Amino acid sequence: MPPSASARPQENTESRVIASALSRGPDGSGTARFLAERERVASRRWTRTTRVPLAELTGWHCAPGAAAFTHESGGFFAVEGLSVHAEGAAVPRWHQPIIHQPEVGILGILAREFDGTLRFLMQLKAEPGNAGGLQLSPTVQATRSNYLGLHRGRPVPYLEHFRNPDPERVLVDVRQSEQGAWFLRKHNRNMVVEATEDVPVLDGFHWLTLGQLEELLFVDDLVNMDTRTVLACLPRCGPPPAGADALAGDAFTAALWRSLDPRQGALHPMRSILSWLTGTRTGTRLTAERVPLTRLPGWERDGERLYHRSGRFFEIVGMRVEAAGREVGGWDQPMLAVAGTGLLALLVTRINGVLHALMHLRPEPGLRDVAELAPTVQCHVDNYDALPRAARPRFLDVVLDADPAGVRFDTRLSDEGGRFDRVGNRHLVIETERLPEPPSHRWMPVHQLGALVDHSGYLNVQARSLLACLHALAAHRPAPTRGGPRP
């Protein structure tokens, strides 16, 4: 409608995003070159971590008697206690530590068109908790403490593109939650902003097409959590472009492309999905109250660490970090550690030729609004030793017993390395028959997930991570399966 419509980047965002997803870069070899570059960069950008007793962390108040673990600046984050009451749930009452970081951070990816194709400025970044060292990160990962220089570091490069962006150049700008089991009401601003001017490329930064980025999603522990959540928010609910037809040679991929197209319909109209969300959020009695760390039944602490008596769930440990190629050369901090690898599994099925994913509407104590859509199964399998049988997740056995031929995606991807020590989840997309829906689950096509992720608080971080994997599957041949599920 506006006279200058065609000159505005947002007008055809969805088709430009899909075109970038189908591009392997100018010479088609970007991914291999990038992986070689990563080896080279690793020698000058790294972190080394050593566990130290909590009580000995420099700059932190983590004494055994502390009511919360806090930084002496008052910034960064705190570890506090939470008392949870989930009326009617299999585990109706529990206590746990939780990370409290009330400020809204920015996760920003800068985009720019080169020869008609969108590319994204990614950073090879070493975070202390990263499995595998360098991971592919957004252009900017900055907390308010970062901007304000609370960590005594240098200014965050490229931050100026995200602080007051021209609204017409914004492709994504939405606050999204982080892990509701470990963070208290945390959310970050997920942004993609398009630059039209030349952008200098600093050491460790690289322009990649979405096709290259998504190919790298099939590599274990490479594309970091912050990148995945921002990518998931990129709009691409549209009919496939002409170029996608060749890709959709197999029935699965064809059903996935149809699933991106709102005109292909859905098992449940969006009004029913929204009503299901409203009903669950209204009817679930979940209260979470902050309490001192000294009042957490079941949890033990000493100068060393804070852990659950069962040995399950997670623990808070002390970490001493040495770093190269970052703003600060070294620091101490508490981190959250988990034994083993988590399991995030999305069951998918074709309904009238349109791929649908079985979404779980999952209450979590740290979420701002009771419950968000989660993968079909989201768990650490080992934890169920310590819990009543009724707490065992729905569909876990379907996942564990799945036919290897139905496994479409199977990659271990990391949680954020700034707070979590080598914590990661096996990401699985498994095609299955159409199973009946319990009240907690609904089959939804990808375009409905895309319509919801435009808004805050509908898809949890695990669901967004798997949504990024679904997008990657649309533009790439499924990776060869590596045997059956092995959670």
Added chain:
Amino acid sequence: MPPSASARPQENTESRVIASALSRGPDGSGTARFLAERERVASRRWTRTTRVPLAELTGWHCAPGAAAFTHESGGFFAVEGLSVHAEGAAVPRWHQPIIHQPEVGILGILAREFDGTLRFLMQLKAEPGNAGGLQLSPTVQATRSNYLGLHRGRPVPYLEHFRNPDPERVLVDVRQSEQGAWFLRKHNRNMVVEATEDVPVLDGFHWLTLGQLEELLFVDDLVNMDTRTVLACLPRCGPPPAGADALAGDAFTAALWRSLDPRQGALHPMRSILSWLTGTRTGTRLTAERVPLTRLPGWERDGERLYHRSGRFFEIVGMRVEAAGREVGGWDQPMLAVAGTGLLALLVTRINGVLHALMHLRPEPGLRDVAELAPTVQCHVDNYDALPRAARPRFLDVVLDADPAGVRFDTRLSDEGGRFDRVGNRHLVIETERLPEPPSHRWMPVHQLGALVDHSGYLNVQARSLLACLHALAAHRPAPTRGGPRP
């Protein structure tokens, strides 16, 4: 897509809603008959109120020394204190009483198709604070205290249609906020559910088409606030049906119909609007902390009432209620009272032939997420005597000086009569030239408001009330103007 698609009420909700809005009922005389019926009903359904000192309210703890005004059952609501810090605002710090009612109530309208036209089951209800006595209310207005029988009343009629509705029969189901200046984080579940079976019509209830309901919106203090917010959520963002062409004889109405149609575009793409919301919500430093009523600088209290020393804003008073035709024959309660009538004004303009409304992204201390879209101007004009000049609302003078010929809607409509004593707002829709947007305001077509009101927390209750008025203007000739604005 599903085989039974055509049998599902939701499939063509938008066109059925518009068809009902264009219907004057089976014999075209429904409105006049309804107003006559109202006179008749008024003799047996009424409330009488007497102001009594707060300290004498039966069942309530409202002593001058109380930290909060509470009911002895622990139910209903409480009046608490709030300490607000709005960094950088014209009034950066203030204290006020606020109503705290943490439970989510149901505002539900039952719909049913008669001879192919949707009709809505409305109730003539007397609330103690209603201006003009009986107002047109949703089928059900129920708090959780109502369901649980805390008020010792009879069961709420028709409630069973809303407690576990068939998702396929749900036309609206979304939680929406109430006044963010007077309620602490309150929201209600706004619902429209379609019945397919016969529904007995109890005394005081009436089936009305949307066209009849919207005609009644032009009558002062008749359609209550709860009805207006639910009606605003009814989906009708579609192209006008053939029957609407005749109505759109004047350029204003034609521009309004185009404004309902997403294909007509918008000044700002939705991504820019969402980014503006995200930026404001992230960047606004607004904190509201609950404090005892005994610690409210500027507020005076005695056994009689709680009021601001300036005589402005609002006061909390005690009310003794006698009622006929309700579940309970009488009770006492505190109420919020305001001197004079508030002003809710929406400036609208035609941009490329599409009507756009100038929305204000307005922070309020009681909202769950910092700021929601509000009318262009939302204020009590008298309050500005007691505030700094910079606090005077943007565009207030444009409204006060508006050309009477541009006034398209001008009706006084009430706030909710269960908590507010004869509080109401003059609702104005004023057509104007295209004024420049300050950072706090954006011109938006009605279809963008419709897309946002499907979700919680985007449009505040005042904006939803005016959205219902805009819908009414599309299907009805503008009422004759009654002279210029007279706030």
